[in-house]
Amino acid sequence: MNHKSIPILMYHNIDPTPIGTATRGLNVRPKLFRSQMWLLKKLGYKGLSMTELQPYLTGKKQGKVVGVTFDDGYKNNLIHALPILKKFNHSATCYIVSQKIGGINEWDIEKGIPENPLMSEDEIRKWINGGMEIGAHTQNHIHLSNCDIEVAKKEIQQSKSDLERRFNCPIDHFCYPYGDYNNEIVNMVAKAGYKTATTVRKGRVNNKENLLELPRVAIRNRAIFPIFFIKLGNNLY
Numbered sequence: 249m250n251h252k253s254i255p256i257l258m259y260h261n262i263d264p265t266p267i268g269t270a271t272r273g274l275n276v277r278p279k280l281f282r283s284q285m286w287l288l289k290k291l292g293y294k295g296l297s298m299t300e301l302q303p304y305l306t307g308k309k310q311g312k313v314v315g316v317t318f319d320d321g322y323k324n325n326l327i328h329a330l331p332i333l334k335k336f337n338h339s340a341t342c343y344i345v346s347q348k349i350g351g352i353n354e355w356d357i358e359k360g361i362p363e364n365p366l367m368s369e370d371e372i373r374k375w376i377n378g379g380m381e382i383g384a385h386t387q388n389h390i391h392l393s394n395c396d397i398e399v400a401k402k403e404i405q406q407s408k409s410d411l412e413r414r415f416n417c418p419i420d421h422f423c424y425p426y427g428d429y430n431n432e433i434v435n436m437v438a439k440a441g442y443k444t445a446t447t448v449r450k451g452r453v454n455n456k457e458n459l460l461e462l463p464r465v466a467i468r469n470r471a472i473f474p475i476f477f478i479k480l481g482n483n484l485y
């Protein structure tokens with residue numbers, strides 16, 4: 249395995265029941281998630297939140313690490329992922345849509361994707377108190393490159409301040425909804441003071457990567473054991 253590039257795993261739902269065909273690919277069953285987290289540990293890897301991962305991304309620290317991220321802030325992350333992460337001593341970052349806390353995935357509904365509950369304020373506190381981290385995923389899960397500049401700026405800046413105020417912790421990490429961004433959006437994210445931002449571009453992070461355009465490795469339910477292993481160690485997927 250090439251230790252010079254670091255995978256950042258991207259998860260959405262950790263859920264035993266397939267919510268619908270449209271989301272099936274984004275659901276990972278808890279049993280499988282457990283096997284993946286076990287395997288990481290077995291191979292000597294530590295799963296890290298973005299804050300803990302950052303020194304490895306910049307080359308300040310060396311080690312066998314992977315980033316672990318969850319998009320959108322689903323309630324099933326707290327119920328199914330948190331106990332497993334804790335059991336295997338990994339940490340993770342969950343990207344929260346700051347104006348949808350306690351709501352549902354409204355942005356998916358028109359695509360025919362069924363409703364899926366998001367963590368409430370109390371549940372996000374439990375996630376944080378469980379040793380995990382939160383990051384920002386805009387206020388309303390919008391397409392940032394496809395809206396008014398002022399709206400994009402507000403969504404980027406205020407999702408940070410919404411979460412900082414509500415949870416009284418620094419929010420240093422951002423994730424572009426739909427992986428949608430351009431140079432102007434990256435500049436806004438930098439100006440807002442975020443230290444890292446993740447995309448849906450496939451790949452592992454090498455030492456030349458811009459911290460505000462980080463690629464990730466999508467883990468879907470079809471990522472059975474051997475495939476998960478290959479995804480961890482190989483850029484050719």
Ligand SMILES: [Zn+2]
Pocket residue numbers: 319320385389425426
């Ligand atoms: Zn999202």
